[in-house]
Amino acid sequence: MSASKRTIVITGGSKGIGRAICLRFAREGARIIFVHYDPDDLAERKTLGLLDKMNVEAVSEKLDVSSFRDVEAFFQKVVKDFQKVDVLVNNAGITRDAFLMRMSEEQWDQTLQVNLKSVFNCTKAVTRSMIKQRSGRIINISSVVGQIGNIGQSNYGASKAGIMGFTKTVARELANRGITVNAVAPGFINTEMTQKLPDKAKEAFLSQIPMGRIGEPDEVANTVYWLASEDATYITGQVIHVSGGLYM
Numbered sequence: 001m002s003a004s005k006r007t008i009v010i011t012g013g014s015k016g017i018g019r020a021i022c023l024r025f026a027r028e029g030a031r032i033i034f035v036h037y038d039p040d041d042l043a044e045r046k047t048l049g050l051l052d053k054m055n056v057e058a059v060s061e062k063l064d065v066s067s068f069r070d071v072e073a074f075f076q077k078v079v080k081d082f083q084k085v086d087v088l089v090n091n092a093g094i095t096r097d098a099f100l101m102r103m104s105e106e107q108w109d110q111t112l113q114v115n116l117k118s119v120f121n122c123t124k125a126v127t128r129s130m131i132k133q134r135s136g137r138i139i140n141i142s143s144v145v146g147q148i149g150n151i152g153q154s155n156y157g158a159s160k161a162g163i164m165g166f167t168k169t170v171a172r173e174l175a176n177r178g179i180t181v182n183a184v185a186p187g188f189i190n191t192e193m194t195q196k197l198p199d200k201a202k203e204a205f206l207s208q209i210p211m212g213r214i215g216e217p218d219e220v221a222n223t224v225y226w227l228a229s230e231d232a233t234y235i236t237g238q239v240i241h242v243s244g245g246l247y248m
């Protein structure tokens with residue numbers, strides 16, 4: 001096992017932005033560990049196939065990141081098997097949209113558990129080993145919706161704003177331990193999550209984007225990669241928007 005090879009853990013790595021992040025880190029030859037919670041393993045296998053073509057070591061698992069116990073057990077195994085985690089990318093996320101008046105308690109709870117509690121679970125689980133090694137990068141995927149809101153997404157917006165508050169607080173707690181904690185807030189990105197939106201909602205988003213186009217998963221992945229690189233050693237507690245100007 002090469003000591004110089006970085007170990008990267010990415011949640012929600014089977015598709016969309018998470019897959020692009022896996023592939024971006026694979027370009028440096030890093031060891032990629034990703035989890036997902038898809039009903040089947042089609043997307044997982046596709047990502048593994050792409051990583052295999054790049055000749056990188058890759059491991060994947062179906063894991064519900066909203067489960068505190070399962071996440072704890074997963075990270076214990078990762079640290080036992082690979083000794084360290086250099087970068088954690090908390091990317092897993094879901095939408096359960098409804099107007100507030102129609103939103104069920106289940107829609108609220110599920111979204112907060114998967115999008116926000118998971119970030120607490122994974123960050124807490126990885127922190128001990130990062131503190132020991134006195135280095136680490138944690139990057140949380142928030143959303144422009146956490147900053148400016150969006151009709152029908154009170155649960156999602158709250159979870160993504162929660163990620164921003166969590167990021168800043170943990171960044172302060174870990175700053176003198178050699179660990180940086182930042183968030184990336186994508187705007188409207190071309191993935192399954194947005195492909196399922198009604199055409200009207202897509203047009204409404206597009207009309208608000210100064211750059212006049214949807215973003216690609218690679219454009220988010222590049223920013224995540226940069227935050228985990230030697231070019232971003234003095235950046236912590238920040239929320240970087242990747243939104244074509246949707247928020248400025």
Ligand SMILES: NC(=O)c1ccc[n+]([C@@H]2O[C@H](COP(=O)([O-])OP(=O)(O)OC[C@H]3O[C@@H](n4cnc5c(N)ncnc54)[C@H](O)[C@@H]3O)[C@@H](O)[C@H]2O)c1
Binds near residue numbers: 065066190
């Ligand atoms: N697509 C966008 O326009 C956009 C914009 C802003 C923010 N985001 C955020 O970016 C992240 C990725 O979004 P995407 O568009 O690539 O989504 P996607 O639906 O394409 O992929 C979501 C990933 O999360 C995983 N996941 C879902 N629930 C999980 C759970 N309980 N445990 C573990 N993994 C789980 C899925 O298996 C999948 O790998 C999300 O956090 C999302 O909120 C996306």
